[in-house]
Amino acid sequence: MALLRSGWLWRQTSVLKRWKLNWCDLWIDGSLCFYKTESRRELEHRVSLKIACIDVRSGLECGGVTPPESNPRENLIMVLLRDGSTVNLCANSEDESIAWKLTLLDTRRNPVFTYDPYDDSYQAIPINSYQTVYITPGAGPGTHQVIVQRDPFDAVAEHVALGLLTGMAAGVAMRSFFWMPFFFC
Numbered sequence: 001m002a003l004l005r006s007g008w009l010w011r012q013t014s015v016l017k018r019w020k021l022n023w024c025d026l027w028i029d030g031s032l033c034f035y036k037t038e039s040r041r042e043l044e045h046r047v048s049l050k051i052a053c054i055d056v057r058s059g060l061e062c063g064g065v066t067p068p069e070s071n072p073r074e075n076l077i078m079v080l081l082r083d084g085s086t087v088n089l090c091a092n093s094e095d096e097s098i099a100w101k102l103t104l105l106d107t108r109r110n111p112v113f114t115y116d117p118y119d120d121s122y123q124a125i126p127i128n129s130y131q132t133v134y135i136t137p138g139a140g141p142g143t144h145q146v147i148v149q150r151d152p153f154d155a156v157a158e159h160v161a162l163g164l165l166t167g168m169a170a171g172v173a174m175r176s177f178f179w180m181p182f183f184f185c
Contacts, residue, residue, distance in 0.1 A: 002028040005103045010068050010090035019068035030107050047087055049108045054080045058101040077101055
C-alpha cells in the first residue's frame, strides 16, 4: 500500500478530551493511523475513512472544539464519522491543516486502481483494510518495516460452528438424563 501523507498532528482523546501529539499516516486504502512515535511501532488508533468517514471540516468550520495551547482555530481539522463521533485533529499551521483536509477528502472519495499489464488496463479494486500489507521505510537505508493486518473476525464463523456443534452434542446427552427418572417409576 502507498503512503499518501504522514506527519505530526495533535489528536484530541475521546474520553478526557486532552490533546496528544501523534505521528499520523494516511494510506491509500483510507486508513488513518495514529502512532506514539515516528517509528510507527505502537499503533494507538486507526480510522477507516472509506467506511466510517462522512465529512472533513477544517478551520473555522470546526465549531465547539477548542484547539490546543498556542494553536489558532484555523489549524483545526474535524473528521465526522458515521457513528456520530468525531476525530479532532490540529495541525501546526493553517496551510498544513488545509493540505490534510484535502488529502483526507480525496482519500475518502477516490477508488484505488491497479494496473493489469496483460490487458494493458486499469481496474478499480475494493480495498479491504484487513489482510493488507503496509510497507514503511525503516531506520536505515535499504530496510523496511512490514506490517500485516489480519481481520480480527476471521475465525468467528469457525468458533460459532464449533459452539453450535458442542451445544447440540450436550443437548443430546442431557436429553437422555431427563428421561431417566421415568424409568425408575
